[in-house]
Amino acid sequence: MTIETNRTFLRVGFSAPHDQDELVGRLDHPAFLGAEDDGDRLTIWLDPTKLGPSDVGAWLRHRLGVPIAELEIEDVSTTDWLEQWRASLEPITIAGVVTIMPSTTEAAQAHTDIVIALEPKMxxxxxxxxxxxxxxxxxxxxxxxxxxxxxxxxxxxxxxxxxxxxxxxxxxxxxxxxxxxxxxxxxxxxxxxxxxxxxxxxxxxxxxxxxxxxxxxxxxxxxxxxxxxxxxxxxxxxxxxxxxxxxxxxxxxxxxxxxxxxxxxxxxxxxxxxxxxxxxxx
Ligand SMILES: C[S@@+](CC[C@H](N)C(=O)[O-])C[C@H]1O[C@@H](n2cnc3c(N)ncnc32)[C@H](O)[C@@H]1O
Structure with missing residues (x-):
C-alpha cells in the first residue's frame, strides 16, 4: 500500500476514572482508529478528516459519559502514527487457538494451532x-x-x-x-x-x-x-x-x-x- 506521508492523525490522551476497555467500546465513530491503554491514561487515535480537533473534547465527553481530565490533543504524521501504533501492539491469542502476531514481534513466541502474522497498517x-x-x-x-x-x-x-x-x-x-x-x-x-x-x-x-x-x-x-x-x-x-x-x-x-x-x-x-x-x- 502507498501511505500518504503528508496525512496527519490526532493522538488524544486523557485520564478517566473507569474501566478502560469499556470506555474504548463506547468510541464507535468513523474517525476512531484505535486505542492504547497505558494504565492510568488512555490514548486514542482519530482521523481528523472525520472529526476535527475542536470537536474532540465534546465528542469524548458525550460518548464516554464519565468525567475526563488532562485532555491532550496532538497532530502526528502518518509515519509517526504508524510507528507508535505498531510498537504498542502485542500478540493476541483468541480462545487458546488463534494467535495474531503483529509483524513487529517474534513468531517463536506463539504456541497455538493457528498463528497469523499481520502487518498493522491503516x-x-x-x-x-x-x-x-x-x-x-x-x-x-x-x-x-x-x-x-x-x-x-x-x-x-x-x-x-x-x-x-x-x-x-x-x-x-x-x-x-x-x-x-x-x-x-x-x-x-x-x-x-x-x-x-x-x-x-x-x-x-x-x-x-x-x-x-x-x-x-x-x-x-x-x-x-x-x-x-x-x-x-x-x-x-x-x-x-x-x-x-x-x-x-x-x-x-x-x-x-x-x-x-x-x-x-x-x-x-x-x-x-x-x-x-x-x-x-x-
Ligand atoms: C469494523 S471493520 C472490520 C474489519 C475486519 N473484518 C475485522 O473484523 O476486524 C469494517 C470494514 O468494513 C468496510 N466497509 C464498510 N462499509 C462497507 C461497504 N458498504 N462495503 C464493503 N466494505 C465496507 C470498512 O472499509 C472496514 O474495512
Whole structure:
C-alpha cells in the first residue's frame, strides 16, 4: 500500500476514572482508529478528516459519559502514527487457538494451532477489538473444511484468513476501501492463503454477494440492517451468518431484522458494549 506521508492523525490522551476497555467500546465513530491503554491514561487515535480537533473534547465527553481530565490533543504524521501504533501492539491469542502476531514481534513466541502474522497498517482488523475477537470465536466453532465463506468488510483480511486456516475451501473477502483491499492482499499473501482467498473491491450493500455456506460480517449495524435480504439470498440452505459491529443497544433491532429476512438466531455473544450474533438460514 502507498501511505500518504503528508496525512496527519490526532493522538488524544486523557485520564478517566473507569474501566478502560469499556470506555474504548463506547468510541464507535468513523474517525476512531484505535486505542492504547497505558494504565492510568488512555490514548486514542482519530482521523481528523472525520472529526476535527475542536470537536474532540465534546465528542469524548458525550460518548464516554464519565468525567475526563488532562485532555491532550496532538497532530502526528502518518509515519509517526504508524510507528507508535505498531510498537504498542502485542500478540493476541483468541480462545487458546488463534494467535495474531503483529509483524513487529517474534513468531517463536506463539504456541497455538493457528498463528497469523499481520502487518498493522491503516485497515481495521488487528484482532485487538472485541468485535473481531467475537467473530473469530464464532468462526472457530462454525467453519467446516471444504466450505465457501464470504467476509463482508474484510479490513486487514484477518477474518478471511482465519476462515481459510480453519479449512474453508474458498473465501471471498470484500471491502469498499481500496487501501484495505491492498492491505488484505498483503496479509493474505504473507499467510500463504492466496490460493484460497479472493479479495475484491465491492460495496457489500450494493454489489452482488457470492453464494456461500457461511458469511462473516463485522460492519456497522446500519449496514447489517440493509444486508439481511442479501445475506439470506446468498447463503446456501443451512448456511450460517456471523455478524458483529453491533452495540448492545442495537442488538435487538439487528436480530429482529435478520430474523424477518429468513435467518434464525443460534447464539448471541457479548463483550463490553459489543455484541456478535450467529444465525442460520431457515
Ligand atoms: C469494523 S471493520 C472490520 C474489519 C475486519 N473484518 C475485522 O473484523 O476486524 C469494517 C470494514 O468494513 C468496510 N466497509 C464498510 N462499509 C462497507 C461497504 N458498504 N462495503 C464493503 N466494505 C465496507 C470498512 O472499509 C472496514 O474495512
Amino acid at each position: 485497515a481495521f482488523g488487528t484482532g485487538h477489538h472485541a468485535t473481531t475477537q467475537l467473530c473469530i470465536e464464532l468462526l472457530l466453532e462454525t467453519v467446516a473444511p471444504g466450505q465457501q465463506w464470504t467476509d463482508l468488510g474484510t479490513g486487514s483480511g484477518l477474518l478471511a484468513i482465519v476462515a481459510a486456516k480453519l479449512g474453508a475451501a474458498q473465501v471471498v473477502a470484500l471491502d469498499s476501501d481500496p487501501d484495505a483491499i491492498a492491505e488484505a492482499r498483503e496479509n493474505i499473501s504473507a499467510n500463504n492463503c492466496d490460493d484460497t482467498i479472493e479479495v475484491r473491491l465491492a460495496d457489500v450493500t450494493v454489489d452482488e454477494l457470492p453464494r456461500s455456506d457461511g458469511i462473516v460480517a463485522n460492519l456497522h449495524s446500519e449496514h447489517l440492517l440493509q444486508l439481511g435480504q442479501r445475506m439470506a439470498a446468498a447463503l446456501s440452505p443451512g448456511g450460517v451468518a456471523i455478524v458483529s459491529g453491533i452495540l448492545t443497544s442495537q442488538s435487538k433491532q439487528v436480530e429482529a431484522e435478520l430474523t424477518r429476512c429468513g435467518l434464525s438466531l443460534l447464539a448471541k455473544r457479548e463483550r463490553g458494549e459489543w455484541v456478535a450474533l450467529h444465525f442460520s438460514k431457515r
